[in-house]
Amino acid sequence: MRIRIFLLFSFIVFSAFSKTLFLFDVDGTLTLPRQKVELSMLDKLQELKDAGYSLALVGGSDLTKIKEQMGEDVGNRFDYVFAENGLVAFKNSALINRASIKDYLTNQQLNEFISFCLHYIADLDIPTKRGTFIEFRNGMINVSPVGRNCTQEERIAFNQLDKEKHIREYMIEILQKRFAHLNLRFSIGGQISIDVFPQGWDKTYCLRFLNDFDTILFFGDKTASGGNDYEIFTSSRTSGQTVCGPEDLMKKLDELLKQAE
Numbered sequence: 212m213r214i215r216i217f218l219l220f221s222f223i224v225f226s227a228f229s230k231t232l233f234l235f236d237v238d239g240t241l242t243l244p245r246q247k248v249e250l251s252m253l254d255k256l257q258e259l260k261d262a263g264y265s266l267a268l269v270g271g272s273d274l275t276k277i278k279e280q281m282g283e284d285v286g287n288r289f290d291y292v293f294a295e296n297g298l299v300a301f302k303n304s305a306l307i308n309r310a311s312i313k314d315y316l317t318n319q320q321l322n323e324f325i326s327f328c329l330h331y332i333a334d335l336d337i338p339t340k341r342g343t344f345i346e347f348r349n350g351m352i353n354v355s356p357v358g359r360n361c362t363q364e365e366r367i368a369f370n371q372l373d374k375e376k377h378i379r380e381y382m383i384e385i386l387q388k389r390f391a392h393l394n395l396r397f398s399i400g401g402q403i404s405i406d407v408f409p410q411g412w413d414k415t416y417c418l419r420f421l422n423d424f425d426t427i428l429f430f431g432d433k434t435a436s437g438g439n440d441y442e443i444f445t446s447s448r449t450s451g452q453t454v455c456g457p458e459d460l461m462k463k464l465d466e467l468l469k470q471a472e
Contacts, residue, residue, distance in 0.1 A: 216404050232290075232424040233259055233403060236414075236431035236440050237270035240454055242280050242301070244402045252457055255464055256288060259362050265424070267291035269417045271406050271439055274299060296349025296408065297417030309422060311349045315409045316393065321352075324390060324407075328354050331382065337372065339365050350416075351408035353400065356382065361403065370402035380437070398439040406439050414443035421448075430454050430463070 242248045256266060266289045270277050274294040278285055281335040286292055286304030293300050300308040313321070315355050325345050332344050332354075341358035353359075356378055357369040373379055383397040383405060398414060400406040421427060431440030444451035454460040 228294060229411070230265075230424050231426040231428065232265045234267045234269060234417075234421075234427050234429045234443075234449070235460075236429075236433070237272065237277060237280060238401045239270055239456060240430055240460055241268065242457060245276075245363070248278065248281050249457060252461065253282075253288065254360050255461055258468060259464065260288075262468065265290045267293065267417075267421070269293035269297060269376045269414050269443070271351065271414075272295055274301075284334055291417075291420065293414075293417040293420075294352035295348050295421065296412060296414045298348075298412065300417065301419055302420070309349065312347075312351060312409065312412075315412075319341035320393060324352070324393070327389060328386075331385070332356050335378070337369070337378065339369065341356070341365060346404075350412055351406050353404050354382075354408055355404040357403050359403070366402050373403075381439070398441065399433065399437055414440065415446050415448070418446065418448050426450065429450070430460055432456065 238244045241252060259266060266292075268277070268281070268285070270293070272294065274292070277292065277294055282286070286301055291300070291302050292304075294395050296307065298310045300306070306433050310347040317326075325347075328345060332340070335356055337356060339357055339361060341361040343359040344355055346353040346355070346359060357365065360367065377400050383399070386395075386397055386405075386407070394410050396408055396412065397409055418427070427449045428441055429440075429446075429451045431444055431451070432438075432454055433440040434451060434453045435441060443449055444453070452463060454463060
């Protein structure tokens with residue numbers, strides 16, 4: 212299915228009658244996980260803008276973390292910045308939307324869910340636990356078995372262990388059964404965490420602000436089922452491309468720009 216979409220790029224993207232938006236995931240796509248964007252990537256994005264295309268990014272992280280990775284001037288580099296999957300949304304640096312999971316779940320439900328996660332993590336037999344296991348954001352709850360205070364080396368080590376033992380996958384299975392009545396979605400985010408949000412509050416949430424575009428090209432790394440790019444990657448509103456990091460993204464953008472010449 213995605214091969215078909217790629218073959219259509221040259222026709223859709225560069226049609227003179229098509230208003231096209233390039234929409235990017237952050238972690239693992241524009242940057243290495245939780246790392247700062249490279250200057251070469253910023254230069255490539257500027258090439259797209261100079262060619263007349265609109266740019267947007269969508270991440271599960273809050274705006275503070277996005278700025279840590281993409282720079283304080285991220286609102287000037289992108290026409291749209293969607294933090295927390297678009298629950299906090301900006302157009303030309305101006306706030307256009309803010310929603311909160313507190314408006315969806317009661318305080319009792321939130322406490323029940325958070326307490327369960329903390330007990331579950333406490334009983335996990337993993338080599339490292341470093342604190343900030345639950346991060347409460349506007350649009351989601353971010354759950355990290357290893358803890359968001361881990362070092363980069365500990366992050367990489369946990370990610371490798373997770374690939375072998377499927378720690379996050381098993382936790383999601385348990386959470387889905389235990390909290391089925393709350394109508395929540397669970398997806399694997401980045402290297403160390405699980406994103407938890409109401410149905411429909413995945414990255415497709417941001418698409419409601421993009422109705423002016425004929426074509427939306429989405430680039431992400433977690434596009435397989437269970438990944439936090441899956442829903443927007445498979446949406447009928449987008450033409451999706453899977454990338455395996457910033458270097459791979461740069462190559463794909465170069466190919467698309469060459470087709471436009």
